[in-house]
Amino acid sequence: IRFIVALLFMVLAHSGVCHAVSPYDNWALPEGWLLAAYPTYYEASEFKGNNGSTVIPNLGPKVYQTAFRSTYYNKSLLPHTFGFTALLPVGRTELRGDSDSGIGDLSLALGYWFVDDPSSKNYLVAGSYVDAPTGSFDKANAANMGKGVWKVRPMVGAAKRIGDFDLEATLYYNVYEKNRETGVTAGSETIFESYAGYYILPGIILGGNVNALYGQDRRLNGVSVPDTGTRKFQAGP
Numbered sequence: 448i449r450f451i452v453a454l455l456f457m458v459l460a461h462s463g464v465c466h467a468v469s470p471y472d473n474w475a476l477p478e479g480w481l482l483a484a485y486p487t488y489y490e491a492s493e494f495k496g497n498n499g500s501t502v503i504p505n506l507g508p509k510v511y512q513t514a515f516r517s518t519y520y521n522k523s524l525l526p527h528t529f530g531f532t533a534l535l536p537v538g539r540t541e542l543r544g545d546s547d548s549g550i551g552d553l554s555l556a557l558g559y560w561f562v563d564d565p566s567s568k569n570y571l572v573a574g575s576y577v578d579a580p581t582g583s584f585d586k587a588n589a590a591n592m593g594k595g596v597w598k599v600r601p602m603v604g605a606a607k608r609i610g611d612f613d614l615e616a617t618l619y620y621n622v623y624e625k626n627r628e629t630g631v632t633a634g635s636e637t638i639f640e641s642y643a644g645y646y647i648l649p650g651i652i653l654g655g656n657v658n659a660l661y662g663q664d665r666r667l668n669g670v671s672v673p674d675t676g677t678r679k680f681q682a683g684p
Contacts, residue, residue, distance in 0.1 A: 467656045467681075468642040473606035473615045474570050475528035475560040481518040487511075487538075505543075508590075512538030512551070527563040530572075532556040536582075542590040551582040551592045558602075568608035576600040576619075586628040596633075597624040611646040613654070625666075634663030634676050655684040 489510040494503040518532040536551035558574030578600070582593020604617035621636040637660070644654025662677035 468640040473604035475563045478522045483516045485514040509541040527560045529559045540590045545589040553579045553581045570606040573603045613644045616641040630668040632666040636662040
């Protein structure tokens with residue numbers, strides 16, 4: 448049962464606590480370095496089936512995490528802006544009596560703005576993320592900071608400023624490597640993330656996200672497991 452619970456939590460965590468689209472993510476910002484930190488606290492009480500019944504009571508997952516981000520923008524080497532990003536989560540995760548602390552999986556990304564128009568504030572960027580399994584993973588432990596697999600996530604994003612409104616949307620396609628310890632290959636995922644915000648003051652923006660994820664069925668040692676694809680819809684300020 449511990450292994451089953453760990454697999455369920457892996458599915459949730461693969462697309463759970465993640466970095467959604469934030470203001471200016473799809474903008475070609477001025478040349479130089481951007482440093483940011485995203486603190487996160489995540490907690491849930493139980494795991495429910497699609498009919499609303501409780502499948503696993505007292506699940507008790509907790510995640511205390513800060514993701515540190517460093518992005519470099521360059522406007523001189525190519526006709527339009529390109530950017531390089533590194534994102535590293537650090538923290539602690541707990542699940543059903545197990546815990547793990549340290550660094551998570553490192554995300555690296557490279558993007559190029561095919562539309563880069565500061566005057567009209569229109570932007571279109573394409574690129575890809577690569578997630579390296581730098582975080583610790585032990586299949587006997589229900590809680591792990593890492594996922595134990597490489598991931599590749601091509602993306603295309605757009606942004607538009609209209610008056611005091613910032614509108615942004617990003618489309619990803621997430622592909623997972625097979626986890627050699629568990630034999631599980633998470634299903635590839637199509638992910639749509641959007642953000643809309645309004646400046647109530649020049650330096651203060653209020654907005655919200657609407658996100659959707661459609662995942663294919665997982666595979667266990669190369670065999671598809673029916674009805675294990677992840678479906679997720681999120682909305683919030």
